[in-house]
Amino acid sequence: MTEDHKIRVLIAKVGLDGHDVGARLVARGLLDAGMEVIYSGLRRTPEQVVRAAIEEDVDLIGVSILSGAHIAHLSKIRRLLDEQGAGDIRLIAGGVIPQEDIATLEQAGVSRVFVSGTPVSDIADYVARIKACV
Amino acid sequence: MAAFDIRRTAQVISAIENRSEGADAIIRDAYRGAHHVPVVGITGPPGAGKSTLIDRLAVHWGEANEQVAVLAVDPSSAFTGGALLGDRLRMDRAAAHPNVFVRSFASRGQLGGLSSTTIDIVMVLGSLGFDRVLLETVGAGQADLSVGMAADVVMVMAVPGLGDRVQAAKAGILEIGDLYVVNKSDLPGAATAAGHLEANLDLVYPGAAGRNSPAAAGTSVGGNREQHRRHGHPAYAPGYWRPPVLSISAHEGSGISELAAAADDFLAWSRETGRYGDRVSERLRAQILGAIEGRLMQLCLAAGRQRDLELAALVAEVASGGASPDEAAERLIEQWMAAIRGGRA
Numbered sequence: 001m002t003e004d005h006k007i008r009v010l011i012a013k014v015g016l017d018g019h020d021v022g023a024r025l026v027a028r029g030l031l032d033a034g035m036e037v038i039y040s041g042l043r044r045t046p047e048q049v050v051r052a053a054i055e056e057d058v059d060l061i062g063v064s065i066l067s068g069a070h071i072a073h074l075s076k077i078r079r080l081l082d083e084q085g086a087g088d089i090r091l092i093a094g095g096v097i098p099q100e101d102i103a104t105l106e107q108a109g110v111s112r113v114f115v116s117g118t119p120v121s122d123i124a125d126y127v128a129r130i131k132a133c134v
Numbered sequence: 135m136a137a138f139d140i141r142r143t144a145q146v147i148s149a150i151e152n153r154s155e156g157a158d159a160i161i162r163d164a165y166r167g168a169h170h171v172p173v174v175g176i177t178g179p180p181g182a183g184k185s186t187l188i189d190r191l192a193v194h195w196g197e198a199n200e201q202v203a204v205l206a207v208d209p210s211s212a213f214t215g216g217a218l219l220g221d222r223l224r225m226d227r228a229a230a231h232p233n234v235f236v237r238s239f240a241s242r243g244q245l246g247g248l249s250s251t252t253i254d255i256v257m258v259l260g261s262l263g264f265d266r267v268l269l270e271t272v273g274a275g276q277a278d279l280s281v282g283m284a285a286d287v288v289m290v291m292a293v294p295g296l297g298d299r300v301q302a303a304k305a306g307i308l309e310i311g312d313l314y315v316v317n318k319s320d321l322p323g324a325a326t327a328a329g330h331l332e333a334n335l336d337l338v339y340p341g342a343a344g345r346n347s348p349a350a351a352g353t354s355v356g357g358n359r360e361q362h363r364r365h366g367h368p369a370y371a372p373g374y375w376r377p378p379v380l381s382i383s384a385h386e387g388s389g390i391s392e393l394a395a396a397a398d399d400f401l402a403w404s405r406e407t408g409r410y411g412d413r414v415s416e417r418l419r420a421q422i423l424g425a426i427e428g429r430l431m432q433l434c435l436a437a438g439r440q441r442d443l444e445l446a447a448l449v450a451e452v453a454s455g456g457a458s459p460d461e462a463a464e465r466l467i468e469q470w471m472a473a474i475r476g477g478r479a
Contacts, residue, residue, distance in 0.1 A: 005152050006215070006240070031216035036240045041223030052222065052229065055236055057144040085141050 007131060008058040012040040012049045014077070015067035022095065022116070023064040029120035033128060046076040053081065053089055060090040060127055070097050071104055078109035090130055094118070138201055138263055143235055146262070150255050151239070161254050164261040170414055171260035172401055173267045175285025177310070182291040183317040184270050185224035186384040192228035192236075192268055194394050200265040203235045204228055205255070207248065207271050210240040217241070221270060235264070248280040250424045253417060256284070282310040282364075283417055286410060287400050289393070291315045292331060294323030308334055309361060311377050312400050315393060319381040331379045340368055343378035344396070345403055364409060372407055375400060434470045444469055 011027045013020050020042055027037045038056050040049060053061050061081075065073060074093055081089055093105065094114040102113045114123050149157045174191070176184050185206065192202050206221035217240030228234045239252075248271060256267050271281045282288055290311035314335075316328045338356040340349045349355065349368040357365075366374035378396055382389030404410040435441050448462040457465070 005154075006242075027218055031211065031218050032214050034211075034215040036210075036217045036219060036238075038219045038238050039223060041226075048229065051140070052236075054141050055144050055229075056219075056222075056238060057148040 005131065007035040007060075007127060008038070008056060009035055009127060010038045010040060010049070010053045010056060010058045010061045012044055012052070012061055012063050013042045013065075014044050014046065014049060014063050014073045015065050015069045016043060017065070017067040018042055019066050020064065022066075023062075026062060026064070026094065026120055026123055029124045030127060033124040035124075035127065046073055046080055049077055050080040050084065050086070054084060054086050058089060060092060060130060062123070062127075063091065063093045063095075065093065065095045065097070068096065070095070071101060071108070074105055074110050075108035082109075092123075092126070094123070138235060140235065143203075143259075143262055144237070146258060147237055147255055150258060151251060153251075160258060164254075164257040167261045169257075169260035171256060171264050171267055172287070173256055173269055173285045174397055175269045175271065175281040175288045176291065177271045177281045177288065178291030178315075179293070182293045183384045184291060185221045187289075187291065187315070187317065187382070187390075188221075188268050188270050189225040189228045190384055190387055190390045191394060192225065192234045193231055194390055195266055196228070196231040196233035199233065201233055201235075201263055202228075202266050202268060203237070203259045203264045204268045205237055205239060205252070205270070207239045207241055207269075210242050212243070215242075244280075248284050250421055252284055253421055283420060286404070286413060287312045287397050289313045289315050289397065291317055292327050293318050294321045294327045308338070309358070312364070312375070313377055313393070313396055314379045316379065316381045317384050319383050319389065320386065324381055328379050328381055335377060335379070339365075339374070339376040341374070341376050343376055344399060345373065346376055347373045349374075363412065364404075366407060366409065375403055434467065440473075441466075441470070 009030055011023050011030075013023055023039070027039050030037045038052065038058065040052060044052075049061065049063070061077070063074060063077065070093060074091065078091055081087065081091070090111045091109060092112045092114065093110050095116065097105070097113055097115060099115070105113055112126060114126075146160060148154075150161060176188055178184055188204055188206070192204050195202050204225065206219070206225075208217055208219045208221060210217040219238035219240060222229060222236050222238050225236055229236050242249075248269075252269070259267055269281065269285055288310050290313070292314065294316070314331050316324055316331070318324065338361065340346075340353050340355065346368070348371055351369075353368065355368045357368075365376070366372070368374045380389060380393050380396060382393055384390070401410065404413070435445070444466060448457070448466060451457050452459055452462050
C-alpha cells in the first residue's frame, strides 16, 4: 500500500544578499499547494545547499539569488548534484536574473528561471507537474 | 569520514515514509536485526530552543565519533497537506558535521508528529549503522506525550517567563521528562523557572537529582504507575531516578556537555535496571497493536465495491437515525466475518 507521494522542495538562499521575502513567498505558495518545503535560511553556500537537498531527498531545489552571482552559484550547484549522484534532483532559480543570462543558466543545467514578478501560482504549477513527467 | 552514505540513507527514509516499493522488506530486515539505536527525544513549547539545542548536542556526540541522525518534525497543514520545514536552518553546525545526518519531517496529520513510521525509520537507521538518533517534536506541549513512546530518554525544555508554578505542574509536562532543561539561562527568570520545576518534582520524587537508592521506609512518595515504570518506584530496589533540572544556554553553548552526560547517565541507569528493555518492549507492543489495527481495517474494508456499498448504506442509516455508529460497525464486521466464513472475503 503506497501513500500519496508528497513533493518535497528545498528553497535556498544562496549568495550574500539578505532579502528573503521572495523566497518565503514562494515557500508559502508551495506549502499552500500541498508540498513539503524545506527552507534553507540565508547565505548558504552551494555545498550546503547540495548536502541539504540530498539529505532531505527533495524533488527540486528552488534557488533565490539577488546578489548577481547566479551563474557561478547555480552551475556549481548543478555540478555538485551531478557528481554526488543526485542528477535527478531538478534545479530552478529566481530573483534578480537578467533575461540575457537565462540561456546560459539553462545550458548549465537550470531547468527553469522564474524572473522577479512571476506569479507564485505559476511556480507552484510548474513544480506540481514535475512528478508527472519525470 | 562518516560510516553512512547520505544519499542512500535519505532515499531509504523516503521509501519508508511513502511506504513505497521495497519498504516493507527493508523494515522487516531492520526489525530482524534488532539493533536498537538509542533515541533522545527533545520536546517543549515553540520557541524554547529545541533546534538550537539539538544542533549543539548533535555536534557534541558527532565530535565523540558517534554517527548521529537528527529527525526534526514540523506540522503539516490540515487544509492543504503541505508543510514548511524550518528546523534545519537552525542547525548549521550539525548540518555541516560529517558524522551527523539531518532530516526534516512533516507531521502528515499525526498529532505530535510521531507515528509508527517514525519508529520504523529509527529501526532502519539502527540497521544502517547510526549510533544515536535525536528526535525533535512539534512542541505543542501536552500533545507531545507520544515522544515518551518513541524515545529512550526524553528532555523537556522550558524557558524563563512562560508561566508560573501551576503552569509547570500541569499534567503531561511533568510526566514525560527524564531530564528537564531550562534554556536561555542568561535571561532573568531562569533561576525561577528551574525552581518551579524542582518544586513540582519535589511533590513526586524524594531524593536528589539523578540516581537514587531506595528511599527510607516511611518516606512520602508521589507519582503514578507510568512514572514508576520509567523511573523506578522510590520505595523498591534497585532504586530510582529523579529527573534532574539543568540550566543551559543553547545559543551560547553553555551546559551542553553536562546535559549530554546526564542523558547518557540516564540511559546507562535505565539499561542497568532493565527499564530500557521495558521501554523497548512497550514501544514494540504499541507497534504490533497499531499494525493489527491497520491491517484489520484494511482487510475489513478491502473487499472493494461490495464493502463500499455496505458502508455507504450504513452511513445513510446512521444519518437518518436508524442505528448508532457502534451498531453500524458491529453490523459491518458481522458481514465481513460472514464473507470470510463463506469464502467470499
